[in-house]
Amino acid sequence: MSEPESPASGPVRAELVVDLDALRRNVRTLADTCAPAALMVVVKADGYGHGMVPVARAAREAGADWLGVATLDEALALRAAGDTGPVLCWLGVPGEDYAAAMEADVDVTAYSTAELDEIVGAARARGGRARLQLKVDTGLSRGGATAADWPDLVAATRDAVEADEVELTGVWSHFACADDPDHPANEAQEQAYAAALRVVDEAGLDPGLRHLCNSAGALTRPQARYDLVRCGLASYGLSPVPEHRTSEELGLVPVMTARAQVALTKQVHAGAGLSYGHTYVTERETTVALVPVGYGDGVPVHGSSVAPVQVGGVRRTVSGRVCMDQLLVDVGDQPVAAGDEVVLFGAGADGGPTAQEWAEACGTISYEIVTRIGGRFRRRHEHLTQEDA
Structure with missing residues (x-):
């Protein structure tokens, strides 16, 4: 095939x-x-x-x-x-x-x-x-x-x-x-x-x-x-009984990683409102990273200000409302630059977020997270764990 x-x-x-x-x-x-x-x-x-x-x-x-x-x-x-x-x-x-x-x-x-x-x-x-x-x-x-x-x-x-x-x-x-x-x-x-x-x-x-x-x-x-x-x-490596046993406990490995690159960073002042509705307001002067994915790509709006991401290897949270094409992340003093990697969810082995964590943050199930993601994401099939396969 x-x-x-x-x-x-x-x-x-x-x-x-x-x-x-x-x-x-x-x-x-x-x-x-x-x-x-x-x-x-x-x-x-x-x-x-x-x-x-x-x-x-x-x-x-x-x-x-x-x-x-x-x-x-x-x-x-x-x-x-x-x-x-x-x-x-x-x-x-x-x-x-x-x-x-x-x-x-x-x-x-x-x-x-x-x-x-x-x-x-x-x-x-x-x-x-x-x-x-x-x-x-x-x-x-x-x-x-x-x-x-x-x-x-x-x-x-x-x-x-x-x-x-x-x-x-x-x-x-x-x-x-x-x-x-x-x-x-x-x-x-x-x-x-x-x-x-x-x-x-x-x-x-x-x-x-x-x-x-x-x-x-x-x-x-x-x-x-x-x-x-x-x-x-x-x-696909996701636990069907997440309230009872994790993927790791079941011996399963999440198969999909959703990731993007930072498109832009900017400094904003304390009290700046981020994204539509200003539902997130900065507490101090900080760096904001723009990530070029949104609900047009299947990223749930319900992840606004609650869903985890990993920016440049550091766990963060979506900051403000998820837009159609993009979302924002307050990265504080972290030295983040355009082109740095952002992981929305993946295997979680390196401390990064998982689809199950997105599901819990959004009040849904991991089935929905992985089946709805797509849009302008490019999908690539790889052989990444051959030593364990």
């Missing part, structure tokens, strides 16, 4: 550096932790902002058994880039081109009998069997068949299997509260999933791969790993 890097012109104002060796190490750590269950690395949403195709390639090289995506377009993009291994997609709408999925040997997911009818229709029109998985809603109340609708979906699938129109390759569900290991919903969902599997068994169907766990479930609920676990966030 190959994917061009972000186009380059002029100096690098800001970049996202993706350490593919760190990703490989994370994938191997997760595979070892969850064995004998197989591992699916989830690469939807452009690989959680890390670049779907390079991440997918690195994950396969590290031993990922499956790749997971939300949409059929994402699955077909993987195939177009040269991926040939098992791929599951799960978020369809009426009118999906299931014939294209069959042509590309992509597993699709049915949530309802209406969706199954479309998949079967494509199989009949094209000739051959569609690779199908079924999803049951065990309590997330999102995608998947409800307990009331599940028996009808299973029965319709049995008919399609007997007619040689589909091959059932998996039955799955998704945790709602696995990031809170003690939440009672986790046990309730495990029981609901077990009940759904009994319906499949009573229908005389082989369920194929049974899978329930996301990253949080895979790392905290070993009894629920079944045949396969689906790891998204953890593959």
Whole structure:
């Protein structure tokens, strides 16, 4: 598989550096932790902002058994880039081109009998069997068949299997509260999933791969790993249970570093207001560094005056409101100059900020921090931790 890097012109104002060796190490750590269950690395949403195709390639090289995506377009993009291994997609709408999925040997997911009818229709029109998985809603109340609708979906699938129109390759569900290991919903969902599997068994169907766990479930609920676990966030080195265990404690290394260079420094007097609304006012004469990234590049406005950055190796805090194209940092007496490095977040090994710290500062989750960052950042894929890979 190959994917061009972000186009380059002029100096690098800001970049996202993706350490593919760190990703490989994370994938191997997760595979070892969850064995004998197989591992699916989830690469939807452009690989959680890390670049779907390079991440997918690195994950396969590290031993990922499956790749997971939300949409059929994402699955077909993987195939177009040269991926040939098992791929599951799960978020369809009426009118999906299931014939294209069959042509590309992509597993699709049915949530309802209406969706199954479309998949079967494509199989009949094209000739051959569609690779199908079924999803049951065990309590997330999102995608998947409800307990009331599940028996009808299973029965319709049995008919399609007997007619040689589909091959059932998996039955799955998704945790709602696995990031809170003690939440009672986790046990309730495990029981609901077990009940759904009994319906499949009573229908005389082989369920194929049974899978329930996301990253949080895979790392905290070993009894629920079944045949396969689906790891998204953890593959990218971020803790899916940050209130309980850090990335470091889980043996994971954050893969993405978001960094920029200082565009300008200036001296301002005591009592100077910084950025829109003057929500930050200097307490003394100080140096202000201008960083050329903002909410147009996915830097959250909620990071205004609270999110950590590292300027020239020193921890600082965003000073004032994040703008569309830029933000300011009060660096005090630190000798900072244009061109110096600013790290918004990264692996944190050198004391720098992490995506989790940005999430906590902004009142959100690390998933959002890494998937929304982009805009005019250039993305670059590197091999930075080979000695640890």
